[in-house]
Each structure stands twice: as C-alpha cells, then as structure tokens.
Amino acid sequence: MSLNPKTAAQTASHIPVLLDPIMDAIAPVSGVWLDGTFGAGGYSRALLDAGAERVLAVDRDPEVFERAERWANQYGARLVMIAGEFGQLDLLAQRENAFLLDGIVLDIGVSSMQIDQAERGFSFMQDGPLDMRMSQSGTSASDIVNSADEKTLADILYQYGEERASRRIAHKIIEERKTSPIINTTRLAAIISSCLPRPKPGQVHPATRSFQALRIAVNDELRQLVDGLCAAERALKPGGVLAVVTFHSLEDRIVKRFFQARSGDGPRGNRFAPDVEIEAPRFMRLTKKAITASPAEMAANPRARSAKLRMARRLNTPAGPVDAAEMGLPNLALDGTF
Ligand SMILES: C[S@@+](CC[C@H](N)C(=O)[O-])C[C@H]1O[C@@H](n2cnc3c(N)ncnc32)[C@H](O)[C@@H]1O
Known part of the structure; x- marks a missing residue:
C-alpha cells in the first residue's frame, strides 16, 4: 500500500514517549x-x-517503513527495517543473524x-471505515462487530475495555446491525453513546x-505482548536490557507480573497452595515501580499522561516456559473467525 501524500502531510509525526528515562538507564549504548x-x-x-552498532526495527504496519524512507538512509546498514x-522477535532477529541482543x-x-488517519478506523472522533488493523490485513473491527455473536461481543468489550455496560452495548449492536452492517466509526460511536449516560465535563x-x-x-x-516478553527472554544476552512502555492497565499488569515472576518475586506458596515452585530468576528488575512521565513531558505530549515504563536486565539463566494466564492475559477464547 502506498502512502497517500495528502494523509502524510496532514498527520503530525509521533512524539516518542518516556525516551529520556530509557536512554538515561541504558547509557552507554x-x-x-x-x-x-x-x-x-x-x-x-x-x-x-x-552508539548502537545496529538496530533491528520491527513493526507490523507496513506504512511506517515508507514514512522512514525520508531519513533512514543516513544510518545505512546500521538500521534494518x-x-x-x-511476538516473534527472537525469530525475526535470528533471520538477521542476530542471535543474542x-x-x-x-x-x-x-x-x-x-490514530490521526481517519481511514485507518482507530478513532471515534473522525468518520472512517471500521478497520483498526495495524498490519492492514486479517480480521477488521467491522468483521467482528458485524459477525461476532452477542456474548462474544460483550466479552470483548468487558475483558479488553473494562466496559461495565458491555452487555447493553453488545445487545444494541446486534439490533442495529440487523438494519444494515455497521461499517463506519462514527456510527458505532453513536450506537455505543446511546447506551451510556452523557459524559460529565472531564x-x-x-x-x-x-x-x-x-x-x-x-x-x-x-497475546502479542505476552509472546513478545517471552521472546525477549529468549533473545537477550546476559546483561541485556528490556524496556517496555505501556498505555493502559491491562498491558501494564502483564508487564508487571512478567517482571515480578521472572525476577523471582512472583507469588510464593502458602498453607493453601504450598507447592509453588520457586524458579531461578531470569531477569533483575531495574524499576520496581513503573516510571511515569514528568510534568513537563505530560504538558508537551498529552499521550504521555498514561504511559508507564518498566525495565529489567537479563540474567545468565536459561529461558523457560511462561503461564500466560498467570501474567494476566484475559481468558477470552477468540478463534479469529468471528
Ligand atoms: C506507540 S507506536 C511506537 C512509536 C515509536 N516508539 C516512536 O518513537 O516513533 C507503536 C507502533 O508499534 C506497532 N505495533 C504495535 N503492536 C505491534 C506488534 N505486535 N508487532 C509489531 N509492531 C507493533 C504499531 O504499528 C505502531 O507503529
């Protein structure tokens, strides 16, 4: 897909979040x-x-690499896109002959x-197709909204959005799609809004x-996040650093639990469940509490308000299996077919 020049001009570039605390913690690079x-x-x-010798730059959205063409040349072969x-970062790195990062x-x-490109369908503030696919392929939001059964829809809204009115909204979606398929963002936003009280200021x-x-x-x-953390455990060399920035509580809970469990601070046995096996730590946490943005960063970039950074250093212990449910992955059996 080629980048629409009008769209490219309209969308401001992305301001990196919590970059300073990451760079301070990992210097010298x-x-x-x-x-x-x-x-x-x-x-x-x-x-x-x-000073990184080489950076393997991964993204599931093919459009980002077209945007980077304007500046990527200055780094030559040091930047590999x-x-x-x-979720498969260890395999992607191996393909570039990078076995320990x-x-x-x-x-x-x-x-x-x-978010800013209406045609990607991520935003309820602008009208666009109900898409939301970062990779621009596979199942779209419209496929889910128009095909999933009522219970699946309600489960998605509750588990992934912590939406307490999930059942009411799911029911309304099913009623509305009988009239005509829900294929644009603003129609879905209006349907959802009709199920909830008018928001108070703020x-x-x-x-x-x-x-x-x-x-x-x-x-x-x-699932990508859990897989990515596990893949990072396999791909990092002893002493290597993993830094993760998240933007909402579901994501942060997964990262927090992963770092806790993999640094030997997971739940211990008790008299009701005495047989919890204590595994050798695979990471040493560099942040016990998540780092958040400074007031200055929040003022300059409102996106930074909800960001949380956690970092850990890989230890010299073999990687091992991880229980995704223990990491806080909601138990939602979506088979992707809807
Ligand atoms: C918050 S932006 C990253 C911004 C970047 N740090 C910067 O400074 O410009 C998140 C990016 O990650 C990509 N992404 C999200 N999930 C992904 C995944 N599972 N695998 C690869 N890329 C992913 C998105 O397509 C998006 O381009």
Whole structure:
C-alpha cells in the first residue's frame, strides 16, 4: 500500500514517549538492539545516535517503513527495517543473524499517525471505515462487530475495555446491525453513546473503552505482548536490557507480573497452595515501580499522561516456559473467525 501524500502531510509525526528515562538507564549504548515497535522511529534513531552498532526495527504496519524512507538512509546498514510482529522477535532477529541482543525496546499500542488517519478506523472522533488493523490485513473491527455473536461481543468489550455496560452495548449492536452492517466509526460511536449516560465535563468519550477493546481484539494485542516478553527472554544476552512502555492497565499488569515472576518475586506458596515452585530468576528488575512521565513531558505530549515504563536486565539463566494466564492475559477464547 502506498502512502497517500495528502494523509502524510496532514498527520503530525509521533512524539516518542518516556525516551529520556530509557536512554538515561541504558547509557552507554552499544551492540545490537531491537526496537519492536518502530512507529515513527523515535526510539530507533535515539539508539543509533547513542552508539548502537545496529538496530533491528520491527513493526507490523507496513506504512511506517515508507514514512522512514525520508531519513533512514543516513544510518545505512546500521538500521534494518523488518515488517513483522514483536511476538516473534527472537525469530525475526535470528533471520538477521542476530542471535543474542544487547537490548530490546517495546512502546506498545498505536502511534499518533495511525490514530490521526481517519481511514485507518482507530478513532471515534473522525468518520472512517471500521478497520483498526495495524498490519492492514486479517480480521477488521467491522468483521467482528458485524459477525461476532452477542456474548462474544460483550466479552470483548468487558475483558479488553473494562466496559461495565458491555452487555447493553453488545445487545444494541446486534439490533442495529440487523438494519444494515455497521461499517463506519462514527456510527458505532453513536450506537455505543446511546447506551451510556452523557459524559460529565472531564470524563472520557463514552466510546473510548469499547474502541480500545475492539482494537485489542483486532490486533490480538495482549497475546502479542505476552509472546513478545517471552521472546525477549529468549533473545537477550546476559546483561541485556528490556524496556517496555505501556498505555493502559491491562498491558501494564502483564508487564508487571512478567517482571515480578521472572525476577523471582512472583507469588510464593502458602498453607493453601504450598507447592509453588520457586524458579531461578531470569531477569533483575531495574524499576520496581513503573516510571511515569514528568510534568513537563505530560504538558508537551498529552499521550504521555498514561504511559508507564518498566525495565529489567537479563540474567545468565536459561529461558523457560511462561503461564500466560498467570501474567494476566484475559481468558477470552477468540478463534479469529468471528
Ligand atoms: C506507540 S507506536 C511506537 C512509536 C515509536 N516508539 C516512536 O518513537 O516513533 C507503536 C507502533 O508499534 C506497532 N505495533 C504495535 N503492536 C505491534 C506488534 N505486535 N508487532 C509489531 N509492531 C507493533 C504499531 O504499528 C505502531 O507503529
């Protein structure tokens, strides 16, 4: 897909979030790094400018690499752009002959460019097709909204959006789609809004939680996150650093539990469940509490308000299996067919 020049001009570039605390923690930078969420390239450029020998820049959205063409040449072969999912980052790195990485950065979620382009369908503020696919292929939000049964829809809205009116909204969607398929963002936003009280000043738009939920389902974002953390454990060399930035509580809970469990601070046995096996730590946490943006960063970039950064250093212990449910992955059996 080629980038629409009008769209490119209209969408402001993405401001990297929490970049300073990451760069401060990992200085001096050397060796091979993987940026699993390339986006506008803010993290990749900072790593290259700080001295990384090579950066493997992964993104599932093919459009980001077209945008980067304007500046990527200056880094020559040091910047390797890879279309793919960070859930498989160890395999993607191996394909580039990078078997043990010095560091990995993940800045989870959507970019400002994706949200700002109405035709990508992420935003309820602008009318566009109900799409939401980061990779621009596979099941779209419209496929889910028009095909999933009522219970599945309600489960998605509740589990991935923490939407308490999930059943009411799911019921209304089923009624509305009998009239005609729901294929654009503003119609879905109006349907959701009609099920909820009018927001008070300062409250979020009523469609916020449901749109988040659909986006997570369309892109299987939480499964990607668990898979990406496990892949990072396999791909990092002893001493290598993993830095993860998240934007909502479902994501942060997964990262927090992963780092806790893999650094030996997971739940211990008790008299009701005495047989919890204590595994050798695979990581040492560099952040016990998540780092948040400074007031200055929040003022300059409102997206930074909900961002949380957690970092850990890989230890010299073999990687091992992870229980996704223990990491906080909701138990939603979506088979992708809808
Ligand atoms: C928040 S933006 C990253 C911005 C980037 N750090 C920067 O400074 O420009 C997130 C990017 O990650 C990509 N992404 C999200 N989930 C992904 C996944 N599972 N695998 C690969 N890329 C993913 C999105 O397409 C988006 O471009």
